[in-house]
Amino acid sequence: MRRMAVYAALAIICFTAVLAHAAETISITVSRGDCLVCLCEKYLDDPANDWQKIARLNHLSNPALIYPGDVLVFPVDLLKGIPLTGVVTFLKGKVEFLPAGGLSWIPLKLNTTLMQGEVIRTLKASAVQISYKDGDVLFLRDNTRLRIVSARARTSHNRVYEMFLEAGRAINTIRRSTGKKVRYRVRTPTAVAAARGTEFRTRVEGNKVTRVEVLKGAVNVAADGRVVDVAAGHGAVVRPKETAPQVASLLPPPRPLAVKSLYRQMPLEFSFSAVAGATAFRVMLARDAALKDVVKEKTIRPAAVLRVVGVKDGVYFIGCRAIDRFGLEGSFDQPVRVKVRVNPLPPFIKYPKSKAALKEHKIKLVWLKVGDAAAYHLQLAADKTFTSPIIDTKDITGTAYQTTKLAYGTYYFRLSSIAADSYEGVWSDAGCFTLIPPPPAPPIEPPKLGKDKHVHIRWRNIGPDITYQVQIARRPDFAALWLDKTVKKAELSFVRPKKAATYYVRTRAIDSDGYTGNWSAPQSFKIRHKWEGWAFGAFFVTLIAITM
Numbered sequence: 001m002r003r004m005a006v007y008a009a010l011a012i013i014c015f016t017a018v019l020a021h022a023a024e025t026i027s028i029t030v031s032r033g034d035c036l037v038c039l040c041e042k043y044l045d046d047p048a049n050d051w052q053k054i055a056r057l058n059h060l061s062n063p064a065l066i067y068p069g070d071v072l073v074f075p076v077d078l079l080k081g082i083p084l085t086g087v088v089t090f091l092k093g094k095v096e097f098l099p100a101g102g103l104s105w106i107p108l109k110l111n112t113t114l115m116q117g118e119v120i121r122t123l124k125a126s127a128v129q130i131s132y133k134d135g136d137v138l139f140l141r142d143n144t145r146l147r148i149v150s151a152r153a154r155t156s157h158n159r160v161y162e163m164f165l166e167a168g169r170a171i172n173t174i175r176r177s178t179g180k181k182v183r184y185r186v187r188t189p190t191a192v193a194a195a196r197g198t199e200f201r202t203r204v205e206g207n208k209v210t211r212v213e214v215l216k217g218a219v220n221v222a223a224d225g226r227v228v229d230v231a232a233g234h235g236a237v238v239r240p241k242e243t244a245p246q247v248a249s250l251l252p253p254p255r256p257l258a259v260k261s262l263y264r265q266m267p268l269e270f271s272f273s274a275v276a277g278a279t280a281f282r283v284m285l286a287r288d289a290a291l292k293d294v295v296k297e298k299t300i301r302p303a304a305v306l307r308v309v310g311v312k313d314g315v316y317f318i319g320c321r322a323i324d325r326f327g328l329e330g331s332f333d334q335p336v337r338v339k340v341r342v343n344p345l346p347p348f349i350k351y352p353k354s355k356a357a358l359k360e361h362k363i364k365l366v367w368l369k370v371g372d373a374a375a376y377h378l379q380l381a382a383d384k385t386f387t388s389p390i391i392d393t394k395d396i397t398g399t400a401y402q403t404t405k406l407a408y409g410t411y412y413f414r415l416s417s418i419a420a421d422s423y424e425g426v427w428s429d430a431g432c433f434t435l436i437p438p439p440p441a442p443p444i445e446p447p448k449l450g451k452d453k454h455v456h457i458r459w460r461n462i463g464p465d466i467t468y469q470v471q472i473a474r475r476p477d478f479a480a481l482w483l484d485k486t487v488k489k490a491e492l493s494f495v496r497p498k499k500a501a502t503y504y505v506r507t508r509a510i511d512s513d514g515y516t517g518n519w520s521a522p523q524s525f526k527i528r529h530k531w532e533g534w535a536f537g538a539f540f541v542t543l544i545a546i547t548m
Helices: 002-012 036-043 047-057 530-536
Strands: 017-020 025-029 071-075 086-092 095-098 119-122 127-131 137-140 144-155 158-173 181-187 192-195 199-204 210-216 218-223 226-231 234-238 246-249 268-272 280-286 294-300 306-308 314-323 336-340 349-351 356-358 364-367 375-381 391-396 400-402 409-418 431-435 454-458 467-473 481-487 491-495 501-510 523-527
Touching: 036 047, 036 071, 047 071, 119 127, 137 144, 192 199, 210 218, 210 226, 218 234, 226 234, 268 280, 294 306, 364 375, 391 400, 481 491
Parallel strands: 158 181, 356 431
Antiparallel strands: 017 025, 025 071, 086 127, 095 119, 119 144, 127 137, 137 158, 144 158, 158 199, 181 192, 192 218, 199 210, 210 234, 218 226, 234 246, 268 306, 280 294, 280 314, 314 336, 349 364, 364 400, 375 391, 375 409, 409 431, 454 491, 467 481, 467 501, 501 523
């Protein structure tokens, strides 16, 4: 039904009107049955107070006497006009509006029409753009509340807007066209900004301080009965209970320094050129060059480095403006294009843990799968700089890699992910591991036969917490073991074998973790038959040491 009011208002404009540009009036031809009061009620915004002005302007000695065919002149500034509707042409996040006389907030959607009397509010990380037919645009940043008090077209060339900005940030762009006139006024709790064909920002903060920053054209800022003209490149600050707005020049924009052609990892880091007189910088990273679709916004110290995390791969634009001691913000320079491609991310290393000490001479490297990785690139080197990689392969499609036998020592390795389009992401942090050699083989002393008919074997003591495995066999390949025993001391005594033969002995060390060393070089001893002793006149056992 409220849209029907617009169409009804359109019918009002179907009068015989002749525009007098210089005087800003319209001429209305009186029709049969018209009276001055009726015409004033039909066309004037405040007919009760302004009908007498119309009578004086038209030199009517008796306002009750007008006749069909008479031509009356009405000032454009007094006209009621046709309500203008704005259309939501950009929307980000959660934005709501409260219809005139309504009690419940309604979510805004793209292409929703908004009329005078309605209230708009943007929530955190939200923004909305409202566009009018003749090119006038209202853009609201997040945490803003604004009422469209009035939006009317008094004639085809005369538009009047009045907004009440209760809190937040509004950017007003008023299109100026030849032969057309726009009156645009933004009221705040402490000031009124009036403009005709311009671009300016208005901000109201929690302490009710109003700031107006003029980018193009000029704006009249009024407060407490005082009015100042603010030209392009200047701003005005109005604080509660102050007698007049304070005007200052806007600072020039800082420029991003050393912007990379491609950002491959988080955080994205940006620094900016110095600006004399700046107390802070406001930085915006947006998906569009107009900086409407902002993904990150932050106020930083002028010398600080901005670090950005949590943005998706894509193309962005970064802009920065300087803030002076009055809190006025300058304009953005041409936003700088920024390309981000962080994915595919490097995989998380599952095994081995960093700085692991491994008791082996080859290793299976294991990592977690990266969802958008088609393959992985692995490098393994003996130096932290990977100057001469021992392993450098890009054709790994799984999540593990088994090395061949490596020399004992310290190694460094890193991984990157490769996307289906062959784009390779950044390297992971380098992992480090050390391959520890096993305990050395303990050399065996020549076996000895004691008078107690025991064989005594000794070998070098490797150190504390070491046990030893001893094997004795009648074959040098130890295929058939006569004895296989683990002892804690570096010696072993046993009753000599009854069967005459050559016996072979070897041993190896085992540390407290069960890490087993290599076998020692075998030694041998020989047990003779008794008749062999009689043949030589005595029973004896000859022990022979053989180094294999």
